[in-house]
Amino acid sequence: MLDIQLLRKDAALVAERLAARGFVFDVAYFEELEGARKVFQTRTQEAQAKRNTLSKQIGMLKGKGEDTMAVMAEVAGLGDELKDLENRLSELQAELNDFLMGVPNLPHESVAVGKDETANVEVSRWGTPKTFDFTVRDHVDLGEGLGQLDFAAAVKITGSRFSVMKGGLARLHRALAQFMLDVHTAEHGYTEVYVPYLVNADSLRGTGNLPKFEEDLFQVPRPDAEKLYLIPTAEVPVTNLLRDEIVAAESLPLKFVAHTPCFRSEAGSYGRDTRGMIRQHQFDKVELVQMVKPEDSYAALEALTGHAETILQKLGLPYRKMALCSGDMGFSSAKTYDLEVWLPAQNTYREISSCSNFEAFQARRMQARFKVGQGKPELLHTLNGSGLAVGRTLVAILENYQNADGSVTVPEALRPWMGGLERLTAA
RNA sequence: GGAGAGGUGGCAGAGUGGUCGAAUGUACCUGACUCGAAAUCAGGCGUGAGCGCAAGUUCACCGUGGGUUCGAAUCCCACCCUCUCCGCCA
Numbered sequence: 001m002l003d004i005q006l007l008r009k010d011a012a013l014v015a016e017r018l019a020a021r022g023f024v025f026d027v028a029y030f031e032e033l034e035g036a037r038k039v040f041q042t043r044t045q046e047a048q049a050k051r052n053t054l055s056k057q058i059g060m061l062k063g064k065g066e067d068t069m070a071v072m073a074e075v076a077g078l079g080d081e082l083k084d085l086e087n088r089l090s091e092l093q094a095e096l097n098d099f100l101m102g103v104p105n106l107p108h109e110s111v112a113v114g115k116d117e118t119a120n121v122e123v124s125r126w127g128t129p130k131t132f133d134f135t136v137r138d139h140v141d142l143g144e145g146l147g148q149l150d151f152a153a154a155v156k157i158t159g160s161r162f163s164v165m166k167g168g169l170a171r172l173h174r175a176l177a178q179f180m181l182d183v184h185t186a187e188h189g190y191t192e193v194y195v196p197y198l199v200n201a202d203s204l205r206g207t208g209n210l211p212k213f214e215e216d217l218f219q220v221p222r223p224d225a226e227k228l229y230l231i232p233t234a235e236v237p238v239t240n241l242l243r244d245e246i247v248a249a250e251s252l253p254l255k256f257v258a259h260t261p262c263f264r265s266e267a268g269s270y271g272r273d274t275r276g277m278i279r280q281h282q283f284d285k286v287e288l289v290q291m292v293k294p295e296d297s298y299a300a301l302e303a304l305t306g307h308a309e310t311i312l313q314k315l316g317l318p319y320r321k322m323a324l325c326s327g328d329m330g331f332s333s334a335k336t337y338d339l340e341v342w343l344p345a346q347n348t349y350r351e352i353s354s355c356s357n358f359e360a361f362q363a364r365r366m367q368a369r370f371k372v373g374q375g376k377p378e379l380l381h382t383l384n385g386s387g388l389a390v391g392r393t394l395v396a397i398l399e400n401y402q403n404a405d406g407s408v409t410v411p412e413a414l415r416p417w418m419g420g421l422e423r424l425t426a427a
Numbered sequence: 428g429g430a431g432a433g434g435u436g437g438c439a440g441a442g443u444g445g446u447c448g449a450a451u452g453u454a455c456c457u458g459a460c461u462c463g464a465a466a467u468c469a470g471g472c473g474u475g476a477g478c479g480c481a482a483g484u485u486c487a488c489c490g491u492g493g494g495u496u497c498g499a500a501u502c503c504c505a506c507c508c509u510c511u512c513c514g515c516c517a
Contacts, residue, residue: 041477045486052486055498059445068497075497226507246474367475374456374472 001100001364008034017106020113020326025103033099037092044085051078101211105361107326108298108335114325120338121325126309127318129342130400137406138345139398140276143169145406146426149277160274161281163391168424172397172410173284175417176390177259180286180311184387188307190257190288195237197260198228203240206366208332208358218263218281230263234287235384242291242368242380249372252380253292253300257387260285277391278350284390290383291368294360297381298335301357305337308353308387314413317396318342320349334359339388341396352392355385 007014007030015025054075061068107113112121143149148169154162165173184190198220204210209217209232218230231237238256247254262285273279288307292300305321312319324336333356340349360379363369369377401409408424415421 038477041486045477048487049485051497055496056446058497062445072497079497377474 001361002103002106003360003364004100007100014106018104020107020111021104021329022115022327023104030099033092033096037089037096040085040089040092044082044089047078047082047085051075051082054078098211101205101365104331105334105358107329108357108359110323111329111335112323112325113327115327116325117328119325120328121323123321123323123337125318125320126313127316127342129318129344132344132402134404136344136399137402138276138343139395142398142402142406142408146408146424148424151276161279163277163280167427168418168421169394171418171421172414172424173390173394175414176393176397177284177286178417179314179414180387180390181257181259183311183314184257184286184288184307187310188255188288190255190307193238193241193256193258195234195241195258195260197231197237197263199231199236199240200226200228203236203243204229206240206243206368207236207362208330208365209236212331216265218265231260232264233262233285233384234258234260235289238287238289239291239362239368239382239384240366242363242382243366244368246369246371246377247291247380249293249370252370253290253296256289258287258289259390260287277395280391283392286387286390288355288385288387291363291370291380292383293370294378294381297357297359297383300381300383301335301337301355304383304385304387305339305353305355308339308355308385311388311393312339312341312352315393315397315411316413317393317400319352330354330356332356332358332361334361337385341392342400343396344399344402350392352396353386353388356383358382358384 002014011025011027011030015027018025054071057071058068058075061071112119114120137145140149140151143165144151146167146169148165148167150164150166151162153164157164181192185192201210204217217232220228220230222228237260238258241256242254261282263282265281266279277283288304290300290304309319309321319339319341322338322340324333324338329336336354336356338351339353339355341352342348343350359381362382363379368380368382370380371377397411397414398408401411403409403423406426410418410421410423
């Protein structure tokens with residue numbers, strides 16, 4: 001959520017900055033709503049103040065055993081008008097809140113203005129794509145060739161966009177997650193957390209997934225309780241650790257890493273990436289989350305992105321770092337870097353990590369704050385990034401480390417988590 | 428799943444219709460005393476929002492949402508959560 005003070009001060013400027021991301025901010029509608037809110041809030045509070053004063057008088061008179069008829073008569077007339085005012089005010093505030101909840105974050109000034117991914121800016125490149133002296137296979141052919149990746153089984157058990165892994169491949173998948181967790185905790189100073197995979201609506205509102213993106217989520221209705229949602233990313237439960245909390249400034253920065261499955265319905269994505277493990281309804285991810293002081297958040301974004309890059313480097317996977325343009329960024333983000341890994345079979349780079357600074361956008365929604373000494377609470381800045389998407393990393397390893405005979409070399413960095421195994425081969 | 432108890436400020440814990448945003452203790456902050464510390468004493472110490480240049484002032488908040496009332500932490504209804512015992516279970 002944006003700072004309403006900023007909107008009151010200069011809605012036109014906000015509209016201009018939001019236009020850069022293709023969002024139309026209706027200034028006239030906002031100002032009309034805000035004007036009405038102001039009028040009704042003032043009047044409501046005046047009426048409440050009057051009622052409170054008179055009611056207190058009644059109490060005092062009764063305490064002294066005096067007659068209260070006159071005051072009772074005076075306050076009696078207030079009831080209906082006050083109720084109307086209160087109702088109207090809460091309607092207006094709800095309307096204003098709904099409107100603001102649907103407004104995306106402002107892009108940081110360093111973000112390039114552009115419509116879509118074609119305007120993203122390549123920041124850097126690491127590694128050189130390997131040349132193969134045989135025809136490369138994609139991860140589906142490789143995995144099925146090994147007899148360790150089975151989409152047909154997943155279709156039978158559940159449906160499309162799920163996968164079944166077996167044997168060495170399943171272990172490689174597990175090894176990747178363990179490896180990432182160990183690197184981030186031991187080398188980058190993150191605290192490992194284990195969190196629920198089902199969350200309530202409040203948590204999703206906090207991170208900005210609701211109310212706008214409900215169709216991307218899997219819902220779990222419960223007959224006798226509030227419905228829950230499967231997490232689309234660990235960002236949701238982990239960032240919400242700080243919801244409605246005020247932490248001491250000395251405890252910052254907070255750095256958490258979590259390995260969780262992620263569930264995405266992505267109702268709008270049918271037809272895209274239908275082959276293989278690139279776009280699944282269920283995938284594992286190791287997520288990095290940081291909560292920092294506002295002045296530190298852009299340095300933290302660079303550091304956090306670097307932490308994700310470290311994983312790719314240790315695995316020897318070529319990648320490039322893209323700064324997303326205004327039109328390609330997520331709803332809540334002020335600035336995002338995507339890391340794109342080289343996939344030989346697609347002869348292109350594909351997203352494997354997305355690292356964002358949300359500034360105070362999420363913190364404001366979830367009232368996540370810090371306090372210096374006895375001072376006033378201030379909003380934190382929140383960041384997160386994939387470090388990395390496990391399934392896509394697995395795809396990248398299969399394709400980049402494939403051999404002519406269809407076997408796959410295990411990257412050296414992973415071997416300690418693979419019991420020393422050097423190569424995946426068909427059984 | 429069954430039976431019972433309970434949710435009040437950072438923590439503990441009073442408060443069962445009126446001057447209660449809430450006693451008291453503790454923690455914390457400032458000051459005094461002290462060479463310094465401890466102890467002691469004095470003061471301060473919740474969150475969100477409105478109006479205002481400001482000083483300030485008004486409103487809301489006692490698990491959440493409704494209701495009764497001139498007035499609700501207190502009464503009524505629903506929900507959520509926690510604890511204890513029993514049952515079941517990895």
